[in-house]
Amino acid sequence: MPDSNEIDTGRILVVENDPDLAASIEMILGDSGEGHEVEICDDGSVAFEKASDPEQFFDLVLTGFRLSGMGGLELLSRLRESSPMRPVVLMAASSGADLAIEAIKLGAYDFLLKPFDSDILLDVARRAIRASRSMQSPVSLGKPDREKSNGRGEQPALNGSCPAMQTVYKDIGRLAPTDVTVLVMGETGSGKELVATALYQHSSRSDRPFVAVNCGAIPENLLESELFGHVRGAFTGATTDRIGRFQQADSGTLFLDEIGDIPLPVQVKLLRVLQEGIVQPLGSDREVEVDVRIVAATHQPLPDLITRGEFREDLYYRINSAQITLPPLRERGDDIKQLIRIFAKDSGSRFGVPAPAFPANILKRLKSHPWPGNVRELKNVISRIVLRGRGFDPTIELVESVLEQQSASAPDGDEIAGSDNGFASIISPSLRRAIEQAREDGKSDLHAQLVTELERQMISTALELSGGHLGKVCDWLGISRVTLRKKMSAFEMDTRKASA
The missing domain is CATH 3.40.50.2300 (Response regulator)
Structure with a gap:
């Protein structure tokens, strides 16, 4: 996927x-x-x-x-x-x-x-x-299967042959046919959603809905409504009835990503749903029965959250009926070489250039990188190498440049693993310098300048990474095509060179 x-x-x-x-x-x-x-x-x-x-x-x-x-x-x-x-x-x-x-x-x-x-x-x-x-893009276990590709040049796959990944494949095969709740553990970018999708596709519920929710990406005051739904007038802005994700996933599978980020009040209601199979939309006295298989995932050590009083112990035992643990990329040995070749081929196809070969010294350098962002970070780095190299075999200078750029643009350690301050930690130092300089210069239009430049760089970077694909840029940034074209026109970017 x-x-x-x-x-x-x-x-x-x-x-x-x-x-x-x-x-x-x-x-x-x-x-x-x-x-x-x-x-x-x-x-x-x-x-x-x-x-x-x-x-x-x-x-x-x-x-x-x-x-x-x-x-x-x-x-x-x-x-x-x-x-x-x-x-x-x-x-x-x-x-x-x-x-x-x-x-x-x-x-x-x-x-x-x-x-x-x-x-x-x-x-x-x-x-x-x-x-x-x-639901319709099969996840291949162990190797890409081009005959089952999703039609957009990439085969969603859990690749790798190291012992830890072999254990993951076996766990998926063992747990998928059951209705047991599964907790998927792994660092950010290690492939937790692919595991959830594979569990769904190999289950008896594979002809029913698969609904994914990133609990860490939804504001706390909206998460309860997102999960359980609401009726008109339940809160300011609730102008219509809205069903929640549990009802959307009824008879199917609900993937709760970053479940460790769910606030305690919502955890209480989630526990009731898991125990009784009943949801109650916000503002309603009506209870609705649901039949949902839960797959949860987190990068956080939930027992530590329990000790700090941030996660309910009874909810932990309810979601941890079975566990699948994904290894970090740095512990997967020669799997990195296999992933590099796969991502290089996919990137070449996406950018319309030949897939480059990676010499032994380049592979050794990439293998030695710590990869705090795991497979997702590796995929992004290889994509940049292929794009900047235009299909030619990469030099060590190009690789070092891309890795330096990646390190400068991404937080490390726990920050990359999804803390609330991850994005802020990237931009705060630059903002501080800009505000201090504006104070010294006596400028009063800094807000407009920063917002404009941020939008310009955001759109420019997204266009570069997507190969000029407007549809992908819109979805990545969460804006409509009308808005994107207006912004590109305002920034004097050539929309004629972009693809649909």
């Missing part, structure tokens, strides 16, 4: 009998907005035929409730039977909880109450397409 943020644009079938709403959705999601390929249909029966046609693959079906030919609930039910790995989102004007619950029971990925905000639509579409790709 590609990195969770590396999601290309997708094909979306919109089934809606209101032409104005359909046109609005197409404008938001289509070429003039997010850049997805959108097809409009106003008849449920015709939509089912289109979605069932293997020649017209759709990543997501977004359907209304009242349709001619076949109603929205029937369309949802039949689509889930024929293509269980494709997300279906139901839109309806009714605010009744019964309809939303029925839709989720039938397997809807999400439920949108009309009228809905464009940001909500964009967020649901991104998450649904990401879930679709996760």
Whole structure:
């Protein structure tokens, strides 16, 4: 599977009998907005035929409730039977909880109450397409399988033949067929989400949803709503009902990444869900039953958090029914050489240049690097080497330059492992120098200058790393194509050289 943020644009079938709403959705999601390929249909029966046609693959079906030919609930039910790995989102004007619950029971990925905000639509579409790709991109264990590639040049794979990785493969094979809760341990960048995806794909729930949540990336005041959902009016800004990730993953698998970052009040509610299989959306007195297999992951030593009073001991034992531990890259021996060759080939394909060969002295230098960011950091370094070398075999000077650049742009040790201050630790020294200089010079426009330069460098770097792929840049930065093109125009960047 590609990195969770590396999601290309997708094909979306919109089934809606209101032409104005359909046109609005197409404008938001289509070429003039997010850049997805959108097809409009106003008849449920015709939509089912289109979605069932293997020649017209759709990543997501977004359907209304009242349709001619076949109603929205029937369309949802039949689509889930024929293509269980494709997300279906139901839109309806009714605010009744019964309809939303029925839709989720039938397997809807999400439920949108009309009228809905464009940001909500964009967020649901991104998450649904990401879930679709996760479910349908097979994770290879031990070696890449090009016949099962995800169609975007890279095969999601857990590579390596060292004894520790062989143990990981065996653990996946042993635990995947069961419903036992699994805790995946490993440093940041070591491949924990790939393990979770492999557990899902080899399980009896592989034809049901796979939903991933990065608990450390969601603000504390929003995490409870994200996991359990909320009803309209539950808090300021809750203008519509919203189902949580547990309901989205019902009958499937929920991956809770960085579970050690969950605050204690939410841990109490999470424990109840795991014990009783019941969620209660924020602001609601209605309890909803869910059947979800949990895979959790963390880079933190949870027993230490328990000792400090930051993690509940009863929750720890509930999620730690079985454990898989990923080794850090620095302890994987010659696996590094294998990964370098794989990443070089993938990067060459992505950038349209030959895959370079890495001489013995270069391999030795890379093997000696500590790799605090593990496989993710190695992949990024090799990508930069291939991009800057334009396909030629790298020199030791190029490698040292890339490693120096990587070290300068990334925090080390515990910071790279995901502490709250990791990003701040990178930029704080530079900000301090800039503010002190502005104070000496008597300048008053520093804020605008810093924000503008940060945006410029952020977009420029993302364009470089993506090979000019606008879709990847949008998803990495979490902005729409309209916003990206406006920024590029303002910064006098040539949009004609970028790819869709």
